[in-house]
Amino acid sequence: MSANLVALWYLVASVCFILALKGLSSPTTARRGNAFGIAGMSIAVLTTLAVVAKGRIDLILMAMLVGGTIGAYVSRRVEMTQMPELVAAMHSLVGMAAVLIAVAVVNNPQSFGLPARIPPGNKLELFIGTFVGALTFSGSVIAFGKLAGLGKKFRLFSSAPVVFPGQHLVNLALALVMIGFGSAFFLSPEQAWTPFLLMMTIAFVLGVLIIIPIGGADMPVVISMLNSYSGWAAAGIGFSLNNSMLIVAGSLVGSSGAILSYIMCKAMNRSFISVILGGFGAAEGSAAKGGADKTVRSGSAEDAAYLMANAENVIIVPGYGLAVARAQHAVKEMAAKLAAKGVNVRYAIHPVAGRMPGHMNVLLAEAEVPYDQVFEMEDINGDFGTADVALVLGANDVVNPLAHEKGSAIYGMPILEVARARTVLVNKRSMASGYAGLDNPLFYMDKTMMVFGDAKKVVDDIVKGLD
């Protein structure tokens, strides 16, 4: 195949990737989008196989078979609650693959159609691709450990921030040294293995160091950020190989991750810088200050069932506590029972509900909740005023009215306006505060009734109460 033909096939694949993302603008076109993605990938792989047709096709096919089988197996077995872990693990693979490719390029540039002496431009890009790839790999491994709850075995994976004095200075110093070695690699006319490998090693260490201080509550931002990095790593490799398809695919993914990080930061009212610097959420789970001397009204699941059965409009606010308790299916059952009684049931999703962007939507979809009953924050916030009952299940900070009070730690954070509903039902396991470590005035309002207990048990009891 001529180089021009290869480039044109790569162009077709690039267009397919753009269409794949475009399809995600609505659930009805999303599956077609995914098919475009698969088509693009097939075109890209087949074209490249044709390029190396005279080489070790057997070796390549074997590697693809092994990897593909593992990937297919995992994709079938993974629980929807484990999606954040899976995505983090997949980011780490992209990062590692980028690093390995860079090593192979330095080893033998000619197999990539580059001159034996890599031109300085490509070397610079190789440096960038390698360090972003290495950073993505080790950072994603740490993020995976934090999400999978491996913190009890290894302190590095603790979901609480791991901080030490002078952390940022150490990171800065390491980053400068890494750039130093990278420049040495770039400026050297030779192959320059030594600075290349040193730069790579430091990037691996740096990836660990930048993720450990970031707490569990900020994981949605971290995953989006690593998503972005994995894209830029791919684009960097594309630059060094002069491959425009890799550049296009990498840039699409890079901007996607960057936009998701921005959306997540905005939904938490945190600046990107403050998330990166970390340390937030260190006091997670501690009992709220001054909570003890205020009174809360608590009720049973039967009371909750009675209230909802006699309501016209019920809005359910699911939080991550719901997913942890695996109560999605029970909630669906409850909603169906209510609907049968003529109650209008809707779901309100805060952008940071769950542990990654859009996580709660997938969890509800898995429980077969119709997606036309599920509303985003901006679309439903105006309707709380006309709701008879707002049922908050395992959510806390995202419904905290303190966000409207100047001076509070979460001031300015967009919240679901559940306090406007006529009656508010809140299910929580205890009065412990959320990730932000704040007390929640919502719990002490006259119209609020707390239903304590595990979300699954409470919802099951409500379902029984509805019979």
Add this chain to the structure above:
Amino acid sequence: MTGTVDPTVLNLIVFVLAVFVGYHVIWNVTPALHTPLMSVTNAISSVIIVGAILAAGPVELDFGSVTGAVAVGLAAVNVAGGFLVTRRMLEMFRKKEKAK
């Protein structure tokens, strides 16, 4: 102005335009599908498998081609896993459409 444009400059042009396309396409993605978006972008960034195949290509088996083969394996996990898990998630969004 004489001579041809350096490949790096052409790459930069492609890069900047692709970022613009990405920016506009991604803002149109409905928030409900942000998780599938992440898994599908994961699969798409695994298109670096192309680079890995080139690395594993040469006939003589050496350090570079073994490294490349390992990279092919890692990227293949993502290609298969990413697209399939995305499809699995999107199927869930379909079921209810029928049930309606």
